[in-house]
Every structure is written in C-alpha cells, then in structure tokens.
Amino acid sequence: MSEPLLRIDDLSVGYGDFIAVDGASLQVDEGQIVSLIGLNGAGKTTLTSAVTGLLKPTSGKVYFGAEDITGMNTDKIVSKGLSLIPQGGRCFNRMSVQDNLLMGSFPRSARKEAKETLGHVYELFPVLKEKMRDPAGSLSGGQRQMVAIGRALMARPKCLIFDEISLGLSPAVIKDIYNRIQSINERDKTAIILIEQDTRRALKMSDSFFVMLKGKIVLSGKSAEVDAETLKEAYFGI
Ligand code: ATP
Numbered sequence: 001m002s003e004p005l006l007r008i009d010d011l012s013v014g015y016g017d018f019i020a021v022d023g024a025s026l027q028v029d030e031g032q033i034v035s036l037i038g039l040n041g042a043g044k045t046t047l048t049s050a051v052t053g054l055l056k057p058t059s060g061k062v063y064f065g066a067e068d069i070t071g072m073n074t075d076k077i078v079s080k081g082l083s084l085i086p087q088g089g090r091c092f093n094r095m096s097v098q099d100n101l102l103m104g105s106f107p108r109s110a111r112k113e114a115k116e117t118l119g120h121v122y123e124l125f126p127v128l129k130e131k132m133r134d135p136a137g138s139l140s141g142g143q144r145q146m147v148a149i150g151r152a153l154m155a156r157p158k159c160l161i162f163d164e165i166s167l168g169l170s171p172a173v174i175k176d177i178y179n180r181i182q183s184i185n186e187r188d189k190t191a192i193i194l195i196e197q198d199t200r201r202a203l204k205m206s207d208s209f210f211v212m213l214k215g216k217i218v219l220s221g222k223s224a225e226v227d228a229e230t231l232k233e234a235y236f237g238i
Pocket of ligand 1: 015018020038039040041042043044045046047
C-alpha cells in the first residue's frame with residue numbers, strides 16, 4: 001500500500017487549558033472523498049484548522065504525503081496542495097470576483113497556470129464568469145461560496161477541506177454546490193474532506209467517514225458499509 005495523501009496522527013489541540021481535539025487520527029488517500037461528521041462543538045473545525053496551520057497543535061503530527069507539515073504556516077501548506085474552505089464562504093467583498101479568484105493562485109507553481117486554472121473555475125461555475133467584474137459582496141450567499149471554492153482551486157490543490165459549506169444555503173443551492181464538488185473530485189482526482197451536519201448527504205458522497213465526539217475520533221469506516229445504529233451511538237455518544 002502506498003502512503004496516504006494526508007495523515008493526521010494522534011493530534012491534540014487546545015484553547016488555553018481546554019482540550020478541543022484529543023488525540024485524533026485520520027487518513028485520506030489520493031482522490032478519496034472522506035466525511036468528518038459530529039455534533040456541534042465536537043472539534044471538527046478545530047482539528048481542520050490545526051491541520052491547515054490556522055491553529056498550533058499541542059501534540060501529534062500531520063503528514064502530507066511523506067512530508068511532516070505539523071505547525072507549518074498556512075501559506076506554505078496551501079502551496080503544498082492542501083487548502084481549507086472555511087464556514088461561510090469568506091470573500092473580499094469590495095474586490096471583483098475575478099480578483100478574488102486570482103488571489104488564490106499565489107503559490108509559485110499555481111501562478112504559472114493561473115489563466116488555465118481560471119478557465120477551469122469558470123467552466124465549473126459559469127455564473128462567476130458572468131459576474132467576474134462585479135464586487136464579490138454583491139453576490140448571493142451561494143455564489144460567494146462558489147468564489148471561495150474557486151479561490152481555493154486556483155492554488156491547484158491535491159486535497160480540499162470543506163467546512164460545512166451548506167450552512168445558511170437553500171437546498172437547491174446546496175445540491176448544486178455538492179454536484180460541483182463531485183466534478184472537482186472526478187476531474188482532477190482532488191481528495192476531499194467534507195465536514196457536514198447532514199450525515200446522510202455526507203455518507204452518500206464519501207468513500208469513508210470519521211465520527212468525532214468531544215474531541216476524539218470515535219468511529220471510522222467505509223461509508224457504504226456503515227451500520228445505522230452503531231453510527232447513531234457514536235455520533236451522540238450513547
Ligand atoms: P461546529 O459544527 O459547531 O463548528 P465543531 O465540531 O467544528 O463544531 P469546534 O468549533 O472545533 O467544533 O469546537 C470544539 C470545541 O472548542 C467546542 O467546545 C468549542 O466551544 C470550543 N472552541 C472553539 N473555538 C474556540 C475558541 N476560539 N476559544 C475557546 N474555545 C473554542
């Protein structure tokens with residue numbers, strides 16, 4: 001077996017004395033879709049923030065391919081091919097859609113191919129091409145989420161983490177965005193981690209899953225083989 005694309009090994013993260021992530025381990029293979037599910041406050045955002053350099057872990061390791069990326073700063077991690085799309089699809093509201101997208105191509109390797117990648121992003125989200133000169137702040141919530149995804153794609157990632165992108169969006173928009181995420185995975189073989197409140201959707205879309213509860217990974221397995229009762233017990237801790 002080749003090594004996983006992303007390996008999180010016994011990672012712990014705290015806020016002061018409070019341990020929000022307690023010895024979590026998780027693996028993602030190349031081209032795989034993995035879902036990370038759990039109740040509000042389980043530690044999913046904290047875990048992925050530490051993996052992408054937004055928070056410093058207190059112990060444990062993160063490997064991207066063979067490389068130890070634990071504690072590296074976020075720009076460097078993005079340059080290596082790992083990006084996070086945070087909750088709420090944050091954009092630079094006063095900047096145009098296109099300038100928001102181009103900001104994502106800051107890694108040197110991505111900059112050379114920025115024009116081609118921009119073409120791919122517009123193919124994936126035609127509405128962004130129509131609105132490329134408009135300020136991002138004038139777009140709808142779903143369209144701003146598309147800008148945030150497009151900006152992450154501009155860095156030519158090998159692995160993308162989506163943190164609850166469906167929050168606050170209508171069911172039709174959510175469905176549309178998830179279809180595009182599937183296209184990204186199929187076309188570019190980009191590995192994907194989905195943090196999702198909608199457990200059914202997450203399991204349907206993913207190859208494997210991890211359940212987090214009170215800072216720990218309490219269950220993992222292949223999404224197609226999950227037993228509903230076992231999942232419920234792990235999810236709620238009953
Ligand atoms: P959600 O689905 O609500 O985003 P989550 O599983 O992503 O939940 P986290 O946001 O990682 O969970 O929160 C894990 C724990 O850490 C919670 O108890 C939360 O209250 C706490 N926490 C999160 N951010 C901070 C912070 N900045 N300072 C202190 N405690 C925090």
